[in-house]
Amino acid sequence: MAAPLSPEAAFASAPSDRLRDAVLLEARSWLGTPYRHQASCKGAGCDCLGLLRGIWRALYGTEPEPVPTYQPDWTASGAESLAEAGRRWLVERPLGTETTGDVVLFRWRDDVPARHVGILSAPGQLIHAYERVGVVESPLVPAWRRRMSHIFSFPEQAPWQP
Template structure:
C-alpha cells in the first residue's frame, strides 16, 4: 500500500469518526443532526476527495424489503470493486431484507462505523448478532491510491 493510499484510508476513518453520535435520519446528511447509512458513506468519501458529489435520489426507508434490484451494490460497483479481505477505509455492506442495503466504513477486521436505525452513527463490532447473522460483502474504492487524490472535492 502506498503512502498516499494509507493517508487516504486514515482520512476516511477520521472523517467517519467526526460523524459519531449523529442521529439516524432517513435520507438526511447533516453532521450532528441526522444521517442514514447511505448518506454517511457519500459524505465521508466525498469529503476526503475519493468520490464525486452523488445524489442517490429519493428512496423509501424500507425499499430493501419490497424490491430485488441491488441499488446500493450498483453504486458501489460504479466507484469501486468487491474485495475478499477489507482494509481500513473500505466499505462493508450487509443484506437486510431482499438486497444488500446497509453500508459501513471498515475500521479494522472487526469494527465499522455506520448509521443504524434508532441508534445513529456508532462504532459497531461486526461479530455482533445484528451484523454477523447477515450476508456481508466488502468493497474498496477505485480512487484509493490514485495520483489525483482530491479530484472530487
C-alpha cells in the same frame, strides 16, 4: 457491471494507508450524528448511506451522482441498487479481503438485496448509522459478519479525476 477482482488484483488495488487513515478520521468525526432517513449532514443527521456520502464528499469534494429518493423498504424492488452504485464508484474486493477503511454492505436475508452500509474501523469494529441510535462504532459481531455481502474500498482519487 465490473467483473469481480481476483484476490491478487484486490490486494494490488488496496488503498494506501494514507487514504484509509483519511476515511477513518472522517468516519469517526460523524460519531454521535443522529439517525435521519435520507439525510447526510454531519452532526445534524444521516442514515447509513448518508454517512458514506458524507465521507465521499470529504475525500473528493462532490458526490458522483444524485441519490434518488428511497423509502425505508427500498429493497422491495429486488434490485441490488446499493451494490451496483458501489461497483460504479468504489473498488470492489472479494469477501475475506476486507480491512480497516473498507466499505461493507450487509443484507438482512439471503433473498433480499444489500440495504445497510458501514465502514470497517478496526479489526472487529464497524462505524455505521443505525436507526434509532445514530452513527456509532460498534463490534462487528458474528451476526453482522454473517450478513456481509459486498466489500469495497475507496479509490485513490475520484474516478472522474485524471
